[in-house]
Amino acid sequence: MGEQADVVVVGLGPGGEHVAGALAEAGLDVVGVEAELVGGECPYWACVPSKIMIRAGNSLAEARRAAILAGTVEVSADWGRVADRIREEATDGWNDRAAAGRLTAKGVRLVRGRGRLTGPRRVAVGETVYEARRGVVLATGSRPRIPAVDGLAATPYWTNRDVMKVEQLPASLLVLGGGPVGVEIAQVFAWFGCAVTVIEGGERLLSREEPEAGELAAAALRADGVSVLTGVRAERVEHDGAGFAVWVQGEQEPLRGQRLLVAAGRGVDLAGIGVAAVGLDPAARSVPTDARMRAGDGLWAVGDITGVGAFTHMATYQAQIAVGDILGRPGPTADYRALPRVTFTDPEIAAVGLTEQQAREQGLRVRTSLVPIDSSTRGFIHGPGNDGFVKLVADVDRGVLVGATSAGPAGGEVLYGLAVAVHAQVPVTSLQHMIYAYPTFHRAVLPALEALH
Ligand SMILES: Cc1cc2nc3c(=O)[nH]c(=O)nc-3n(C[C@H](O)[C@H](O)[C@H](O)COP(=O)(O)OP(=O)(O)OC[C@H]3O[C@@H](n4cnc5c(N)ncnc54)[C@H](O)[C@@H]3O)c2cc1C
Numbered sequence: 001m002g003e004q005a006d007v008v009v010v011g012l013g014p015g016g017e018h019v020a021g022a023l024a025e026a027g028l029d030v031v032g033v034e035a036e037l038v039g040g041e042c043p044y045w046a047c048v049p050s051k052i053m054i055r056a057g058n059s060l061a062e063a064r065r066a067a068i069l070a071g072t073v074e075v076s077a078d079w080g081r082v083a084d085r086i087r088e089e090a091t092d093g094w095n096d097r098a099a100a101g102r103l104t105a106k107g108v109r110l111v112r113g114r115g116r117l118t119g120p121r122r123v124a125v126g127e128t129v130y131e132a133r134r135g136v137v138l139a140t141g142s143r144p145r146i147p148a149v150d151g152l153a154a155t156p157y158w159t160n161r162d163v164m165k166v167e168q169l170p171a172s173l174l175v176l177g178g179g180p181v182g183v184e185i186a187q188v189f190a191w192f193g194c195a196v197t198v199i200e201g202g203e204r205l206l207s208r209e210e211p212e213a214g215e216l217a218a219a220a221l222r223a224d225g226v227s228v229l230t231g232v233r234a235e236r237v238e239h240d241g242a243g244f245a246v247w248v249q250g251e252q253e254p255l256r257g258q259r260l261l262v263a264a265g266r267g268v269d270l271a272g273i274g275v276a277a278v279g280l281d282p283a284a285r286s287v288p289t290d291a292r293m294r295a296g297d298g299l300w301a302v303g304d305i306t307g308v309g310a311f312t313h314m315a316t317y318q319a320q321i322a323v324g325d326i327l328g329r330p331g332p333t334a335d336y337r338a339l340p341r342v343t344f345t346d347p348e349i350a351a352v353g354l355t356e357q358q359a360r361e362q363g364l365r366v367r368t369s370l371v372p373i374d375s376s377t378r379g380f381i382h383g384p385g386n387d388g389f390v391k392l393v394a395d396v397d398r399g400v401l402v403g404a405t406s407a408g409p410a411g412g413e414v415l416y417g418l419a420v421a422v423h424a425q426v427p428v429t430s431l432q433h434m435i436y437a438y439p440t441f442h443r444a445v446l447p448a449l450e451a452l453h
């Protein structure tokens with residue numbers, strides 16, 4: 001059986017949903033293929049439910065600080081409120097009728113099923129083959145990477161899929177991996193009274209960020225009662241029906257927990273989507289694209305599958321560029337110099353552009369500065385919860401910032417100005433002569449700029 005379309009979009013997470021909707025609104029005949037829920041990982045099992053948990057946890061953390069700043073506060077944490085909000089308000093019970101309705105209202109032909117490339121501009125879903133006159137957009141996202149730890153595969157471990165559906169918190173949780181998923185969940189579960197241990201194989205948490213960011217995250221988690229183990233790799237896992245035992249290198253006694261969350265990174269299944277049929281390597285870790293998101297003749301890729309930063313804002317940014325290219329509209333091509341990242345721990349740890357090490361590895365002449373938030377007026381006023389810093393990475397020869405980290409209360413919001421500076425290559429001298437409102441958290445950027453000299 002064969003059908004025709006202008007464009008077939010495979011996978012309708014944030015990237016594919018944006019491409020399909022925009023192309024249909026521009027008048028193209030678009031088939032959107034989705035194997036699970038329209039919206040993908042972000043609204044159902046990732047960004048949105050995790051940030052709902054964190055919002056609830058933040059209110060608990062602040063209530064505890066109110067006891068120092070304002071008087072007696074009595075709060076008894078109730079995870080049921082969080083689970084209800086995720087189920088009822090955020091995910092509609094993990095039902096995508098609203099998102100699917102929005103997409104079909106734009107004119108997208110929604111096809112439920114698993115798409116597979118069978119040749120250039122051709123996608124099979126079950127028995128039906130769709131011929132795409134203009135081409136195919138791959139937006140199939142990523143899935144949890146399960147490390148090859150002895151015994152792990154046979155145990156009922158959790159991934160982000162399970163953790164977002166938790167109705168009752170376990171008494172204890174082992175977290176394998178100290179990246180953004182691991183640290184965000186570890187902290188919020190600890191706030192609600194769960195005994196959490198993070199096992200990170202690398203030297204520090206949040207290894208893609210500045211070393212100071214990883215150290216800050218570890219200190220914050222420890223202060224909230226999380227046991228943080230770094231430089232420790234899991235070697236063997238067992239489950240005895242009641243709980244997990246994880247043996248780590250060099251230790252006789254295992255770590256124990258009622259549940260185990262695997263948060264060890266993401267991977268893609270290129271063989272499963274049939275990329276060999278269009279001449280791509282099915283064993284590769286991503287689908288490489290050019291700056292217009294082209295992955296081949298009549299083939300585009302957007303989102304996690306491209307391997308350049310697994311974030312929803314990256315998927316939708318790339319989607320905009322792919323849409324422009326498919327419609328033949330002139331416009332800027334993909335530029336990842338000012339990619340922002342925010343890990344929503346307390347304190348929030350946000351960064352843009354290059355770390356100091358990355359800048360040095362690129363051969364830049366680098367100057368850096370670091371200013372603690374508690375040395376600023378606003379940090380002092382804030383009191384408890386004022387941990388954090390602003391770190392700047394400047395390219396001395398061009399006189400611009402190439403990277404920055406803003407960690408602290410509202411660190412993700414403070415990042416915005418720094419992201420503009422890196423993106424637009426605003427001269428450091430110009431940033432130094434701006435007016436910074438007093439007493440804000442972002443005003444800590446000013447002494448950091450001055451310390452660059
Ligand atoms: C716990 C967690 C928290 C996160 N928090 C944040 C955050 O706060 N901010 C942020 O920016 N990012 C966050 N992320 C990352 C973010 O979720 C992803 O970067 C984003 O969802 C990627 O979008 P995507 O369109 O590439 O793919 P996905 O969201 O993975 O969607 C891909 C879709 O393709 C479908 N699909 C796959 N294969 C096929 C096939 N063969 N045929 C048809 N359909 C298929 C899938 O069912 C899925 O619906 C988080 C991730 C996790 C795991």
Ligand SMILES: NC(=O)c1ccc[n+]([C@@H]2O[C@H](COP(=O)([O-])OP(=O)(O)OC[C@H]3O[C@@H](n4cnc5c(N)ncnc54)[C@H](O)[C@@H]3O)[C@@H](O)[C@H]2O)c1
Nearest residue numbers: 147177178179180181200201202234263264265310342343
């Ligand atoms: N706030 C956000 O924007 C946000 C939140 C969550 C996730 N994300 C996205 O999702 C992606 C995936 O997140 P993640 O935390 O799963 O992955 P990650 O790759 O960032 O971190 C995984 C960590 O697990 C460790 N690890 C791997 N195998 C191990 C083992 N056997 N023993 C001990 N440690 C091991 C790694 O050293 C690494 O530090 C992120 O890169 C990010 O792009 C974003």
